[in-house]
Amino acid sequence: MRIDDNCNDCNRLSEIQQFYNGKNVLITGATGFLGKILVEKLLRCCPGVENLYLLVRQKRGKDIYTRIEEIFEDPVFNRLKDEVPKFRHKVVVIPADCEAAGLGLTLSDRQMLTEKVNIIFHSAATVKFDEHLRAALVTNVRAPLHLLRLARDMKDLKVLMHISTAYSNSHLSRIEEKFYPCEADCEHLQNTIDKLTDSEIDKLLPTILGEWPNTYTFTKALAEKELRLNSGNVPLGIFRPAIVISTAKEPLKCWLDNMYGPTGVAVGSATGMLRTMQCDENVTADLVPVDFVVNCLMASALNVHKAYSSSSPPPEPPIFNYVSSVENPITWGDFMKLNLARIDQEPFANAVWYISLTLTKYAIMNQIYIFFLHIIPAALVDGLAVCVGKKPKMLKVYSKIHKFSSVISYFCTREIKFSNQRTRELWQQTSDTDKQIFPFSMREIDWRDYFNDYLVGIRRYLFKESDDTLPRARIKWRRLYYLHQIVRIIFFTFALYAVWSILALIC
Template identity: 40%
Template sequence: MATKVLSQQYQQIEHTVYNDDTEKSEIQKFFFGQTIFVTGGTGFLGKLLIEKLLRVCYDINKIYVLVRTKKGKKENDRFSEIFDAECFEPLKKKYPNFLQKVQLVNGDCLKPDVGLSPESKKMIMDEVTTIFHVAATVRFDQHLRSATYINVRSVRDLLRMAKQMPQLKGFLHVSTAYSQCPKDDIMEQFYSPPITGEHLLNVVESLKDETITKITPILLGNWPNSYVFTKAIAESVIEEEGRGLPVAMIRPAIVTTSAKEPVPGWIDNIYGVNGVTAGAGLGILRTMPADPDKYAELVPVDFVINIMIAAVWNRAIGMSKEHQNKTIPVYNYVLSSWQILTWSKFFDLAYKYGIECPTTKAIWHFCFALRPNPIMHELAHFFLHTIPAYLMDLILLCIGRKAIAVEGYKKVKKFLNVIAYFAKRNWNFGSENTQQLLSTLSQKDKELFGFDLRGHSIDNLIKQGIIGGRIYLLKDPLETIPEGRKKFLKLKIAHYIVCGFALYFLIRIALLVFKSMF
């Protein structure tokens, strides 16, 4: 009965499709007839940006999507890779022929001019009116050369192309709320970089990989990894190269599952907190280095898409000759500007809703805790991750299968060390520009492109995220919830039996040691 109710609650809001109205909103009117160029269109943000533009602003002329060429892959295969995702189902129902408005363009942000051929570059420069630069490397441990090419050079090259685009109306760059993470206060402004974009490019282009690796810690300084460091440098490139252009920049925090659109709870990756909740639900992640009282700056992906669209619209309509030298607007989009959510509350709610719909793919009972103390976390990692990993590999080898657990948990440890920096700190984010942007939207645009998180239920967001993770990440449909609950109970019993035996043997060993000493 509970499963049926949960399924009905989820499906009531599952496919949000706006009906066509005779009167278009201001943002819809702005995008009428536009030709758009999207980088990062195969990623999480990019897919939902394309989906939203086509579903709500179908009167656009065309969307060019930058994609990397893959050996043996035909164009139809690349279309399928992008548009077979569940997030496009509402769009397919509303506009079955939407692919007529999409054209893939071969390129690569690792290469100069984002890898565009001379013909493609000319086409983009002649036809495009709005650019959404979403592409970025999201690997925190990316080699500095690659991170610089993808996150810095691509920005510079696109802006230089934009200067030669006669029809350009808007350029939106997606940064990150943590680009200036060495600072305690992050306002909606540009900051002086530790090194200019040109200087950094000269460094990585003139040195060998081994040398770059050696000097990377010196270059990073107070930045914890190459991702946020190169994002900070990219912002300075935006400020320098974007003068006189209709450029806007947003800094979203930790982007998580969709709140409402196009389907609630949609997710297609295990980066960041998505990987943590999935790993905990599967029973393979049991400790996380985080301060329970620090803020979990989670923002739903569909709200991020909305502020991206609103930001480029607002910049375009306010851009006139007398305004061309005005400061490029920066928008911080973080949860704490609207509501407060701590890591402790987040995982309490995740557990609450996780046990309502446990996955059938769990391999062990939920046994997860936040540990702010690094020593306690390392001990927990050793006893709860490393030792079980060796035991699992021993079993795998005994049955003739490849040992994978130890190597897997080494990657887990690396991942946890990366996110610890962000889960143990709070920042004071300014949001005046973001609040002002919201106030400029008409009532209709607030309904279509709203990003106000004040009235949105955090409980509901996390609940949808847990359900969405089960469906879209773990590929475990709601119909298997009864089976998942049975497995949850069995694993719970097994867990406490193992804990009981472990405690028994520890006591026996302690007694033997005690007797031998006296």
């Protein structure tokens, strides 16, 4: 049986498809990476879904309808257009602002949602690790609470799924599918922040964060705590995905639309810009493909609904840790090696140097490497730029690169043991039909096969480089390789000469 056949045959709905049959689904963050895949999957593989209500805000001068039109032009929706060409009537776009009180909804829109919505997926969030605390608190904590208040008024709500992160308690060495203490109080913290300037907040930030490494993980942990305390009778589930990366299978392989996390590392190294990074290559990289994340999220929603509908509902919201390390681990060293294995065949047209990335788990060694491999070359390039009358920019670029790498290094040098028992039990309870339509077992991922096309996905969907550019990119890549080797020979020649000269003086 083909997945396509089962997705579009309303007479043979699987259990998960049946759950979404006739349901109205509210989605926040639909314009984001995970949100796009969720929208696509619901429309393509749940033929009976009634409507998708997408809360969207104006952004960068574009109204919500323009934003949605542009999103549906993304190649990730091409398969949906082919298989379900008349899907647009199910998409209802609602002007909103998750950061505003009451989500910025009009009274009529709010009333409509409370009357019709059955399922909520809260995906909206700021995923910047170094987001300013003021912004992170509003988006990652207060917005979910605004949505929770709306959910309380819904007349036929089956489930509210809040998408958190597996790293909400990353300061711990072991993370299970349960809530952990967070001493901060949302209202008290908000009142404190409102009285301070941004610079004053920055000074107090280490004290506020405590054991948490950044504002992202801190606000995600605080959101979990506040939702737990205020959920009341709302059928709430917490979904914690690990590091979400490009698609593994659907709707097309290795699609992505951002450079967060590992993708930023891959891009930086493959373009020759990132040459050193503090990273323990033996530490597990908890990577999870976004399509598998969405499949598990959709299955989890059904599971949470069943739990709250039973004669003995759960005493607190169920939590699902969605990670790869338990069943199919991959290290950061393997991640880089598998990418390096393909770079000669799939080079980027915008590469500025041949790949040469050094990983070290020691901070002091990384700083030394940064000086020799980043700062000195950048200063030389900027000096040449000034000489020819151009604006220097490389040192500024590397300032941003160092900021990015320092933030992600925390997760590349710490080994965290995750427990995902509830998630594994969910897979065991899933029917064979649903396992075909909504695969989410990480055992099914062949990392070597996956990373064969990882760089291809970056080229096609992130850099918009067609395969026609490959011949020229490969020629450029070979030239960069020879130039890299020449520079290495010159460097080692001077180094040997310097050592020989010093020894000659001593002797």
